[in-house]
Amino acid sequence: MNQTSAIIEIRDLSYAVGGRTIFDKFDMDVARGRVTAVMGPSGTGKTTLLRLITRQVRADSGSIRVAGAELGALTHAEIFALRRRMGMLFQNGALLTDLSVFENVAFPLREHTRLDERLIRNLVLTKLQAVGLRGAAELGTAELSGGMARRVALARAIVMDPEILIYDEPFVGLDPISKGVVLRLIRRLNDALGLTSILVSHDVHEIASVADAVFLLSGGKVVAHGTPQELQSFPSEVVKQFVGGLADGPVPFHYPAPDYYGQLLARDGAP
Amino acid sequence: MNLFADLWASMSDSLVRLGDIVGFLGRIMLQVPRALLRFQLIVDQVYNAGALSLVIVMLSGLFVGMVLGLQGFELLQRFGSEQALGTAAAIGLVKELGPVVTALLFAGRAGTALAAELGLMRATDQLSAMEMMAVDPIRRVVAPRFLGGVIAMPLLAAIFSMIGIYGAQLVGVQIMKVDAGSFWSQMRASVHLIDLNEGIVKSCVFGVACSLIAVYEGYHAAPTAEGVGAATTRTVVTSAVIVLFLDYLITAFFL
Amino acid sequence: MRKSRAMNLGTGLFVLLGFAALFFLTTQTTNRGVSFHSEPHYRVTAKFDNIGDLKVGAPVSMAGVEIGRVVGIGFDSRDYKAVVAMNLNAKYNQIPTDSDASIYTQSLLGGKFVGISPGGAETYLKNNDQIAFTQSAFVLENLIGQFLANFGKSSDHSKSAAGAGGQVK
Numbered sequence: 001m002n003q004t005s006a007i008i009e010i011r012d013l014s015y016a017v018g019g020r021t022i023f024d025k026f027d028m029d030v031a032r033g034r035v036t037a038v039m040g041p042s043g044t045g046k047t048t049l050l051r052l053i054t055r056q057v058r059a060d061s062g063s064i065r066v067a068g069a070e071l072g073a074l075t076h077a078e079i080f081a082l083r084r085r086m087g088m089l090f091q092n093g094a095l096l097t098d099l100s101v102f103e104n105v106a107f108p109l110r111e112h113t114r115l116d117e118r119l120i121r122n123l124v125l126t127k128l129q130a131v132g133l134r135g136a137a138e139l140g141t142a143e144l145s146g147g148m149a150r151r152v153a154l155a156r157a158i159v160m161d162p163e164i165l166i167y168d169e170p171f172v173g174l175d176p177i178s179k180g181v182v183l184r185l186i187r188r189l190n191d192a193l194g195l196t197s198i199l200v201s202h203d204v205h206e207i208a209s210v211a212d213a214v215f216l217l218s219g220g221k222v223v224a225h226g227t228p229q230e231l232q233s234f235p236s237e238v239v240k241q242f243v244g245g246l247a248d249g250p251v252p253f254h255y256p257a258p259d260y261y262g263q264l265l266a267r268d269g270a271p
Numbered sequence: 272m273n274l275f276a277d278l279w280a281s282m283s284d285s286l287v288r289l290g291d292i293v294g295f296l297g298r299i300m301l302q303v304p305r306a307l308l309r310f311q312l313i314v315d316q317v318y319n320a321g322a323l324s325l326v327i328v329m330l331s332g333l334f335v336g337m338v339l340g341l342q343g344f345e346l347l348q349r350f351g352s353e354q355a356l357g358t359a360a361a362i363g364l365v366k367e368l369g370p371v372v373t374a375l376l377f378a379g380r381a382g383t384a385l386a387a388e389l390g391l392m393r394a395t396d397q398l399s400a401m402e403m404m405a406v407d408p409i410r411r412v413v414a415p416r417f418l419g420g421v422i423a424m425p426l427l428a429a430i431f432s433m434i435g436i437y438g439a440q441l442v443g444v445q446i447m448k449v450d451a452g453s454f455w456s457q458m459r460a461s462v463h464l465i466d467l468n469e470g471i472v473k474s475c476v477f478g479v480a481c482s483l484i485a486v487y488e489g490y491h492a493a494p495t496a497e498g499v500g501a502a503t504t505r506t507v508v509t510s511a512v513i514v515l516f517l518d519y520l521i522t523a524f525f526l
Numbered sequence: 527m528r529k530s531r532a533m534n535l536g537t538g539l540f541v542l543l544g545f546a547a548l549f550f551l552t553t554q555t556t557n558r559g560v561s562f563h564s565e566p567h568y569r570v571t572a573k574f575d576n577i578g579d580l581k582v583g584a585p586v587s588m589a590g591v592e593i594g595r596v597v598g599i600g601f602d603s604r605d606y607k608a609v610v611a612m613n614l615n616a617k618y619n620q621i622p623t624d625s626d627a628s629i630y631t632q633s634l635l636g637g638k639f640v641g642i643s644p645g646g647a648e649t650y651l652k653n654n655d656q657i658a659f660t661q662s663a664f665v666l667e668n669l670i671g672q673f674l675a676n677f678g679k680s681s682d683h684s685k686s687a688a689g690a691g692g693q694v695k
Contacts, residue, residue: 054403056399056402056403080405081405083402083403083404083405084404084405086403088400088403090396090399090400090403091396092395092396094395094396094397094399094400095397096392096397096400096401097391097392097395097397107404107406108404108406111404111405111406111411112405112406156404
């Protein structure tokens with residue numbers, strides 16, 4: 001699959017919640033230095049996968065190795081140290097509402113370092129410049145549009161110069177211009193900073209333009225992986241339906257229901 | 272029979288919740304020493320919990336004191352003891368009404384604000400984001416808010432009692448013509464430091480209870496609109512019940 | 527940053543107000559008041575057969591004017607009397623040594639206080655003097671006992687009077 005080493009290796013991952021199996025002997029490799037996309041229909045557990053990788057939740061069984069360290073064996077302090085090497089962009093930005101844009105981006109620096117105030121200021125402004133929002137540094141979070149908020153969150157995610165950057169549904173709710181901005185940032189940051197980027201999304205077209213490798217999830221397993229071009233012609237009904245945006249296929253159009261005529265004609269009005 | 276089963280279920284739920292709340296207190300206390308290092312955060316929270324509650328506490332204190340003056344005067348007059356109004360007002364306020372009414376007002380104003388704020392932070396993933404940035408949300412967000420409430424409560428109760436006594440004096444001396452000298456001297460003769468201590472202990476304990484319940488409910492709120500609403504409601508209800516229960520315990524303890 | 531400064535100011539004011547309230551409650555409502563300690567005083571004692579429920583901190587007055595406070599209550603096991611220690615305001619240093627101290631009740635529900643009626647001597651009470659003439663507190667049970675005893679006696683009289691006057695038809 002890849003000659004470069006994998007920075008994240010997942011083997012035999014199993015995870016169930018509330019009786020529902022989300023992952024069943026799941027395998028995945030994330031290549032170092034590349035943009036890897038994780039796609040799938042709603043509810044397949046893409047966000048859960050991110051939580052498992054960052055150990056916000058613990059797997060039931062299986063192994064997840066991040067940068068060579070086995071997640072299940074790490075102590076709380078070690079996990080916190082590992083998380084400092086990762087940056088995460090949440091679906092709605094998750095900015096701290098009582099802080100300004102500047103303070104939001106400066107937050108990790110203030111919490112984890114004892115840097116001089118001038119140095120913090122320079123770092124923050126540099127990162128804001130990278131996402132194109134240096135002029136918005138003094139705004140409050142309420143004054144930002146959705147796209148701007150996400151860019152600020154991105155600046156915050158890279159302020160500690162992480163090795164891995166994780167994007168949870170970064171295109172949701174954005175207008176085409178903002179989407180274009182985010183796409184450009186994902187690619188440029190990944191290449192310029194030598195990051196590994198993991199992208200969870202279901203926007204097929206956006207992913208096709210930015211990802212190096214794609215994993216398609218369904219039913220708790222990887223049903224397809226490869227480059228975006230390979231996926232377009234992947235010989236599988238599941239993949240074809242997803243990539244083509246077809247209304248009916250392996251994922252059915254109709255929610256399971258009793259016989260149609262039988263229900264319409266039922267005498268006693270039973271549902 | 273179903274009634275008993277339901278009753279037992281809700282009682283054991285409440286006990287479990289009580290255990291969770293105490294466990295949460297333990298987690299907060301562990302983080303308090305490091306939280307104290309960011310003193311500015313705590314000062315901000317004392318402002319939110321205390322200074323912003325000043326208006327309602329002072330107004331309520333005034334009216335409660337005035338009612339106390341009125342009712343107390345009417346009652347004592349039946350025994351010809353209206354000169355003891357000062358004592359009655361002071362003891363009633365300092366030992367009971369001050370701590371308890373302030374705690375209930377605090378739960379309603381500051382407690383719900385705390386719960387809603389934390390609940391909203393939970394719902395918008397801010398707390399998860401903090402965990403992802405390797406910042407312990409309990410140290411950064413919960414502990415300062417808890418400490419802010421704990422510091423603010425006794426001060427609010429003292430202010431309530433002070434304004435209440437003046438309210439009682441306003442009604443008793445100015446309107447009902449109780450002798451001002453008797454009002455104050457009888458009070459001074461009959462109110463002892465132990466009474467004041469009881470009031471201070473109560474307001475401190477209530478402060479811990481109300482702040483704890485508020486941050487607990489907010490932190491563990493379901494990340495939806497209904498979840499935040501339910502958390503704020505539960506904050507007020509649970510705080511009220513616990514405060515009144517603790518009031519009895521502490522009163523009995525001091526007697 | 528600007529918001530922070532206003533907040534800090536507000537918090538500071540609030541905390542100040544809170545402590546002022548605590549100070550007020552401690553000093554102005556209890557008998558450990560600051561106002562009294564600052565005035566000079568002298569100490570006298572008096573022995574009573576029964577002090578009733580006189581409490582420490584009760585006022586000591588003369589002609590209805592408060593001139594001091596009860597600061598200590600003890601018991602003398604040699605003559606089985608209560609010893610009451612009082613601090614009198616140094617302003618009132620012309621109280622005759624043969625004055626008498628009695629324990630009165632303030633009102634129906636009120637507490638007891640010590641009232642001093644002046645005597646005629648030309649020497650005045652000084653620090654550590656003892657008031658010789660005292661009258662004990664009024665105890666309700668004793669009065670009821672007396673009343674019942676008197677009532678019993680007078681009804682005996684009227685019975686014998688009726689008996690002597692022959693039967694009334």
